[in-house]
Amino acid sequence: GAGVSQSPSNKVTEKGKDVELRCDPISGHTALYWYRQSLGQGLEFLIYFQGNSAPDKSGLPSDRFSAERTGGSVSTLTIQRTQQEDSAVYLCASSPSVNGQPQHFGDGTRLSIL
Amino acid sequence: KNQVEQSPQSLIILEGKNCTLQCNYTVSPFSNLRWYKQDTGRGPVSLTIMTFSENTKSNGRYTATLDADTKQSSLHITASQLSDSASYICVVSRETSYDKVIFGPGTSLSVIP
Numbered sequence: 001g002a003g004v005s006q007s008p009s010n011k012v013t014e015k016g017k018d019v020e021l022r023c024d025p026i027s028g029h030t031a032l033y034w035y036r037q038s039l040g041q042g043l044e045f046l047i048y049f050q051g052n053s054a055p056d057k058s059g060l061p062s063d064r065f066s067a068e069r070t071g072g073s074v075s076t077l078t079i080q081r082t083q084q085e086d087s088a089v090y091l092c093a094s095s096p097s098v099n100g101q102p103q104h105f106g107d108g109t110r111l112s113i114l
Numbered sequence: 115k116n117q118v119e120q121s122p123q124s125l126i127i128l129e130g131k132n133c134t135l136q137c138n139y140t141v142s143p144f145s146n147l148r149w150y151k152q153d154t155g156r157g158p159v160s161l162t163i164m165t166f167s168e169n170t171k172s173n174g175r176y177t178a179t180l181d182a183d184t185k186q187s188s189l190h191i192t193a194s195q196l197s198d199s200a201s202y203i204c205v206v207s208r209e210t211s212y213d214k215v216i217f218g219p220g221t222s223l224s225v226i227p
Binding site: 004035040041042043044045048056058059091093102103104105106107108 | 156158159163203214215
């Protein structure tokens with residue numbers, strides 16, 4: 001497709017379960033970002049991938065969160081042993097380069113932890 | 115501390131009216147400032163991007179201004195339409211850290227008939 005695609009669009013799971021969120025960036029975009037958006041809050045940076053460089057994981061809130069990007073394209077964000085405070089919308093964005101380019105966002109995965 | 119603040123938090127205007135949204139930032143060193151529009155249930159979409167040397171940039175009925183001296187930006191919406199109802203987010207990038215941007219909390223705009 002032409003835009004950033006995220007799946008699933010909605011995910012409801014029980015506390016303590018692991019979840020995996022997927023992001024398909026725009027083809028050819030070398031930079032990929034994950035953000036978390038809690039209700040009524042601004043976007044919170046989680047992790048950033050740029051080409052083959054080591055990812056910037058400085059925004060991950062705990063060691064329960066991890067992400068990988070295979071082949072420089074698709075990325076998955078994994079949350080282990082989910083907690084209720086993990087409930088939020090998880091947004092993925094990609095851009096063709098880092099400097100000055102706007103990020104193109106997917107529509108997010110709305111995660112609800114029961 | 116690098117921060118981005120927006121005002122008002124929410125705004126309701128009548129269709130056809132103009133409005134101006136404000137963004138103040140303390141991010142340094144500054145690289146660029148972007149305004150995004152986020153419809154409910156959708157991801158943000160870029161409206162404008164402005165660098166240090168740019169004072170005004172327009173995108174249709176949206177006009178953004180930037181005063182790098184006072185570290186303020188505004189987004190002016192002309193002749194509002196119902197479809198303008200959304201959250202408008204101001205985003206600032208640091209010169210030394212292009213890859214990490216700082217998001218404002220957004221202004222929620224409701225345009226009513």
